[in-house]
Amino acid sequence: MNSELQPLPDLLVEPVVRAALAEDLGRAGDVTAALIDADVRLKAEFAARQPGRIAGLVCVRLALAALDPAATLEILVGDGQDAEPGRPIARVDANARALLSAERTALNLLGRLSGVATLTRAYVQAVAGTGAMIVDTRKTTPGLRALEKYAVRCGGGVNHRFGLDDAILIKDNHVAATGGVAEALTRAKAIAGHLTPIEVEVDGLDQLEQALPFAPNVIMLDNFSLGDLVRAVAMTGGRVRLEASGGVTLDTVRAIAETGVDAISVGALTHSAPVLDIGLDA
Amino acid sequence: MNSELQPLPDLLVEPVVRAALAEDLGRAGDVTAALIDADVRLKAEFAARQPGRIAGLVCVRLALAALDPAATLEILVGDGQDAEPGRPIARVDANARALLSAERTALNLLGRLSGVATLTRAYVQAVAGTGAMIVDTRKTTPGLRALEKYAVRCGGGVNHRFGLDDAILIKDNHVAATGGVAEALTRAKAIAGHLTPIEVEVDGLDQLEQALPFAPNVIMLDNFSLGDLVRAVAMTGGRVRLEASGGVTLDTVRAIAETGVDAISVGALTHSAPVLDIGLDA
Amino acid sequence: MNSELQPLPDLLVEPVVRAALAEDLGRAGDVTAALIDADVRLKAEFAARQPGRIAGLVCVRLALAALDPAATLEILVGDGQDAEPGRPIARVDANARALLSAERTALNLLGRLSGVATLTRAYVQAVAGTGAMIVDTRKTTPGLRALEKYAVRCGGGVNHRFGLDDAILIKDNHVAATGGVAEALTRAKAIAGHLTPIEVEVDGLDQLEQALPFAPNVIMLDNFSLGDLVRAVAMTGGRVRLEASGGVTLDTVRAIAETGVDAISVGALTHSAPVLDIGLDA
Amino acid sequence: MNSELQPLPDLLVEPVVRAALAEDLGRAGDVTAALIDADVRLKAEFAARQPGRIAGLVCVRLALAALDPAATLEILVGDGQDAEPGRPIARVDANARALLSAERTALNLLGRLSGVATLTRAYVQAVAGTGAMIVDTRKTTPGLRALEKYAVRCGGGVNHRFGLDDAILIKDNHVAATGGVAEALTRAKAIAGHLTPIEVEVDGLDQLEQALPFAPNVIMLDNFSLGDLVRAVAMTGGRVRLEASGGVTLDTVRAIAETGVDAISVGALTHSAPVLDIGLDA
Amino acid sequence: MNSELQPLPDLLVEPVVRAALAEDLGRAGDVTAALIDADVRLKAEFAARQPGRIAGLVCVRLALAALDPAATLEILVGDGQDAEPGRPIARVDANARALLSAERTALNLLGRLSGVATLTRAYVQAVAGTGAMIVDTRKTTPGLRALEKYAVRCGGGVNHRFGLDDAILIKDNHVAATGGVAEALTRAKAIAGHLTPIEVEVDGLDQLEQALPFAPNVIMLDNFSLGDLVRAVAMTGGRVRLEASGGVTLDTVRAIAETGVDAISVGALTHSAPVLDIGLDA
Amino acid sequence: MNSELQPLPDLLVEPVVRAALAEDLGRAGDVTAALIDADVRLKAEFAARQPGRIAGLVCVRLALAALDPAATLEILVGDGQDAEPGRPIARVDANARALLSAERTALNLLGRLSGVATLTRAYVQAVAGTGAMIVDTRKTTPGLRALEKYAVRCGGGVNHRFGLDDAILIKDNHVAATGGVAEALTRAKAIAGHLTPIEVEVDGLDQLEQALPFAPNVIMLDNFSLGDLVRAVAMTGGRVRLEASGGVTLDTVRAIAETGVDAISVGALTHSAPVLDIGLDA
Secondary structure: OOOOOOOHHHHHHHHHHHHHHHHHHHHOOOOHHOOOOOOOOOEEEEEEEEOOOOOOHHHHHHHHHOOOOOOOOEOOOOOOEEEEOOOEEEEEEEHHHHHHHHHHHHHHHHHHHHHHHHHHHHHHHHHOOOOEEEOOOOOOOOHHHHHHHHHHHHHHOOOOOOOOOOOOOEOOOHHHHHHOOOHHHHHHHHHHHOOOOEEEOOOOOOHHHHHHHHHOOOEEEOOOOOOHHHHHHHHOOOEEEEEEEEOOOOOOHHHHHHHOEEEOOOOOHHHHHOOEEEEEEO | OOOOOOOOHHHHHHHHHHHHHHHHHHHOOOOOOHHHHOOEEEEEEEEEEEOOOOHHHHHHHHHHHHHHHEEEEEEOOOOOOOOOOOOOOEEEEEEEHHHHHHHHHHHHHHEEEEEEHHHHHHHHOOOOOOOOEEEOOOOOOOOOOOOHHOOOOOOOOOOOOOOOOOOOEEEEEHHHHHHOOHHHHHHHHHHOOOOEEEEEEOOOOOHHHHHHHHHEEEEEEOOOOOHHHHHHHHHHOOOOOEEEEOOOOOOOHHHHOOOOEEEEOOHHHHOOOOOOOEEEOO | OOOOOOOOOOHHHHHHHHHHHHHOOOOOOOOOOHOOOOEEEEEEEEEEEEEEEEHHHHHHHHHHHHHHHEEEEEEOOOOOOOOOOOOOOEEEEEEHHHHHHHHHHHHHHHHHHHHHHHHHHHHHHOOOOOOOOOEEOOOEEEEEEEEHHHHHHHOOOOOOOOOOOEEEEOOOHHHHOOOHHHHHHHHHHOOOOOOEEEEEEEEHHHHHHHHHHHOOOEEEEOOOOOOHHHHHHHHOOOOOOOEEEEEOOOHHHHHHHHOOOEEEEEHHHHHHHOOOOOEOOO | OOOOOOOHHHHHHHHHHHHHHHHHHOOOOOOOOOHHHOOEEEEEEEOOOEEEEEEOHHHHHHHHHOOOOOEEEEEEOOOOOOOOOOEEEEEEEEEEHHHHHHHHHHHOOOOHHHHHHHHHHHHHHHHOOOOOOOEEEOOOOOOHHHHHHHHHOOOOOEOOOOOOOOOOEHHHHHHHHHHHHHHHHHHHHHHHOOOOOOEEEEOOOHHHHHHHHOOOOOEEEEOOHHHHHHHHHHHOOOEEEEEEEEEOOOHHHHHHHOOOOOOOEHHHHHOOOOOEEEEEEE | OOOOOOOHHHHHHHHHHHHHHHHHHOOOOOHHHHHHHOOEEEEEEEOOOOOOOOOOOHHHHHHHHOOOOEEEEOOOOOOEEEEOOOOEEEEEEEEEHHHHHHHHHHHHHHHHHHHHHHHHHHHHOOOOOOEEEOOHHHHOOOOOOOHHHHHHHHOOEEEEOOOOOOOOEEEEHHHHHHHHHHHHHHHHHHHOOOOOOOEEEEOOOHHHHHHHHOOOOOEEEEEEHHHHHHHHHHHOOOOEEEEEEOOOOOOOOOHHHHOOOEEEEEEEEHHOOOOOOEEEEH | OOOOOOOHHHHHHHHHHHHHHHHHHHOOOOOOOOOOOOOEEEEEEEEEEEOOEEEOHHHHHHHHHHOOOOOOOEOOOOOOOOOOOOOOEEEEEHHHHHHHHHHHHHHHHHHHHHHHHHHHHHHHHHOOOOOEEEEEOOOOOOHHHHHHHHHHHHOOOOOOOOOOOOOOOOOHHHHHHOHHEEEEEEEEHHHOOOOOOOOEEEHHHHHHHHHHOOOOOOEEEEEEHHHHHHHHHHHHHHOOOOEEEEOHHHHOOOHHOOOOOOEEEEEEHHHHHOOOOOOEEE
């Protein structure tokens, strides 16, 4: 476990893991497990087939415990740490039927979350030294938002808002419906609580100029050119945090970071991260 | 809707959609929605930004209906059909607050499932004319298996088993634990019901030879070279269905299909499909 | 526990048991329990009042554990084994309040599942030596399908499909709607995955003749006379598995089995099995 | 609908029906339904194959509505009314796929509940004119208690307590643990609320004598001989309601009723009622 | 723990506590907890800031256990006992992050339930020696009825019915709809089971006179003057239990009790009890 | 409906309402409802018996709809508006059985939420003209946080954070565990996302002085004297929002507001608000 990382409480993860196991076990349980004698035990190792950042070992632990309360899991490369091919991530000792029944669920969660963490790490490394944060979005898998946002943290990224309820985020449609950036921000200020963050999306320097006097917590610069990002940073002068957004890739993120923006949000972290290939070797 | 496609019943989809909306709405609902007057209506179009195969419009319909029962959704490109950039997939007319609150959940599901369908379509097209089926795996997103397997069908693919309970699938660990392919298949035949399918994974031609006399429903050829696949097809002579598996990519799938195997299973269909970029334009 | 029997995972049984306890405890818990001092312990034995096959001890264990985690249950006659009156099935040592509160739930599940196993055993014994399997149906108690199908296995029976999703089963209405047995089977072959079993119900020898060339996994002979069953077995010549179905009773099952069919499905196993009378004696 | 019968609110029945449908639909839905064109409609009739008392049409209505909101159900023989073979109970007009997918769930619930009602009716008719009520027990199917107790009412029976929380029922173990009938009743009176009913089980006339001075709401005469029942009724002189219990059958119930007891509880009503054979004819 | 008090089973309390924790932890868990090192342990005491009756320590125990299974809780002042300011109620030793994350949920439940118990105690003490019971109502917090009714018992009060299903309670609207007190009671007697309690609400002595011959279990005297209460007690002569109801306060309850009624129901016990101020001191 | 008030989506409220109804209906439904003929309709009015601020009519609407989909509810005094005794809040026309069964659940929610709104209004009016916001806390009823925080908004109050996850709030225990206000804030700044609000609780002017250079979003002045509040406001000079907290009452709130703090948090709004007395008059 990375020392600065706050783990998710089992209370939030366990329902996801148990539902995933139940989805796989179906109505009859693992019909192939009966091939193996009931009391056989199995020792095995989880290992990555490719380099990556680990996230989600809590899911592995809870999946095993759900099917074999006596299973032990020794973690060698914790969440937020880097796995290398050929070096085991964790060692498991469990009832063979239970382990084989839990294997796919455990790997589905571990691989997926480690995939998110690994992609996040790539973006974070790409901007290293620039001072820009890599930030996620709400483009997460339905049902797994808490876990995927945790995986982003494991990758060194920073979480944007968790849902529609924990910040006011004024987007183009809200601006259009209220009549302008200034009108929308005026209204937002009026309805926001003393601790409610306000962010506004702007599509150009003119909208940025309208937004700045309201000192929202963050201004999102949507699809700005590199030149406009530089100008935006200069105009803002550190008064408000700036978040660059829109079509960011690993190829473009460094240049964006070097414009001096505070944060860069990347939907792909959660909507398109390929799974990290992790296997269980007996 | 593709005419041969059996849709998922709302009964199975609705809990997923409502849980996804609740995950996004959190404890306070959409705090930004209050910027817009309560009775404003909005017409908008869902449109793909890139070519792809559509899957998941039922999620869009149910997400909208959950927040605005009076919303209407006109579908122009149905599940299992192909979207082109610039041509709308569906037209929506709904309360503005409801539409903006439902937008992200609807797009998260539609984009993800269409991503699966689009990747499946690519594999299916790559093997066109060979007679090989493209088959999915259990490497699905926890909680979304029914939906993602439906998306595979929308892409023209075929579903492998849905869980641990609807077929006996003998893998290497089961073979090891029972003492050999023949022993495992003997035991499987003894415990299988009259309608339970049996599949066995073999890692070489020698294991294939041991398996063939048992006439399981399917034999999975795991990580076979192209040469061995050709030999396996010849040895089998159509007596048992053969499924190639292991590290299949879009670059290799055609050659595999041309060996004459019946099915090719591809984990990436569900574990690493990038989202299809679909947006909502007001 | 019968050595060949694959138990149901606690993960699938626990929600049923806990819901059953909650249904019985209502909003105030067991108001009679307060008559007994809080720390009294009770030793007691579960015993059958009539001969039968046991199924469902996992429910007893989980019901006790839910109300007294320190309760111990020593199983003397396991699931899939035969109980005789006057010989205890299991010994329990538990907090008296907890035991009396859990008693009815435990017995309701144990008696009901053992009733299913006992009736199944009777059918299995009636066809002993014929080679015919006794098979269940989907005529199960809503909410208890996994448990009742497990009880059928405890009784020596074989499970038919678990639901609408794990096999194509073409019944008379499907035949009528598609235009004939051949048309229905043609369509089924086209939509079935490489591992999806196909069964077709036929109502006479002419339909059997139409079905045979399609080599479905199973053909169900619905309400055939004994003479027609014999003819069907001869016509089929072992190419396809045959399942006799319709109005089977303990009086008729042996004769049906002797026709040479592979399987006989009996709805009564789960829809009309009387409870096995089991009591708890302090 | 019998005019005196209070129906169960949909709110309580709907979760049972939807869970039952989901249990049957599994992860892929009805894979056979795809054989039928999506827009075919089907008219059909529910009809009993044997005489019986109907209970549970609400389940049929809700199962159909869940899969086809436009389905119509015309009820000809309502809950609490008597069905005769050859006369339809209800007529349905629905989408063919939806109707065939819902059929088994609807029949499982309707047949089971009508089975309970039919058996209850037999007991009620057997005691006609005696003044004795036929009463159910807590020996119900886990998860279906509310529905099965409703079916008892449809059969003309009377409900005993619904769970451990709505009456103090002192059984032999409670008597043993507290030191005697009088001690147990003293304690019960002390803890009972002003509206909490108290019932005590006695195993002989001597215990009855001890119980009478406490004037509990009901005294249960457990396994009394007919002679002792007569004596008990005489001793009680109408001061307290008397409930006969233990091993009651259709053969013995009339004689028990003629002893003058107020109520006779019969576990078999819910734990061993055979299903009423009801079919759906297209 | 008060020796006569029947505790609520964990099975009923745990879902409430876990839902409350999940409501507080939201999607990311306790983001402030990360300020504290992961392995710091904390000893602390729960103490009341004002005198009161304790109820709900089971919630504290379960909340702690949910976040730290190794936490220990030593109870010094149990449910149903009286707390004094400055004397600890319970001592806890737990992981610091877990304790601080669980603190608010534990206190919300403990304070609220102890508030109900404390207010109940005040009413019970006010009528001490009169023989009148203090009775609660169905005016409870949605979702917490079982817990709040338990808290009433901790305060020395008695529970009225738990819901709409465990007693017939004829109120003014029922009387109006059926045509009179006598008509309503006649109908109630006809539909009630042998163990179903019947209570009727009357609004004056004339209605009381109509109700008495039916000997319901309880008659509720709604908003009677003290004089009418005295007259009602005299008219009834102990034949039926009398419950006074309507606008009862701590100022008026003693005089009401002295009229000789058996029970006094007080909605405020659960709908308006101020929280008992309890804190956690490290 | 107050024009600036964002209503809670039905999606979030419906599960609470349905669970509350199910809690009240129990296992048998409303056994008294059978006294009334099944097709009787009833018109009635909801009216407050005392002046107050209304909140929670959505619960009334959903409770009625759950039991009678054809019920109509005409709202005369909406959420966030003021009710006066004798003037109806809403008119209902519904099936009589359904209305009487839903009445208590509807009133429990409406009365409780209106109680919160009414108490909030009192605090808001007490500080009118000072510029101070009245803010709630996490001292809410488990399971009802979203509803009670909505009621605070109906009363004119402002919501503090919704849970442990949407802001870093450094309390005394966190300060103690990290070694001081400065250390805690340094660590908080390091772990906070770009949009995560930070609040710190200080117990005196010296801690305030340490906190100010970190410019957290809010500083909570815990149990400050009026004099110290004045000094704190002066020291802060508008650079950071100040929230007064601790033992605030209606008697003291005005003086606190006049010190110039930005917000005053009041736990009593949700933990001790007496119910608003609302009745249903037929």
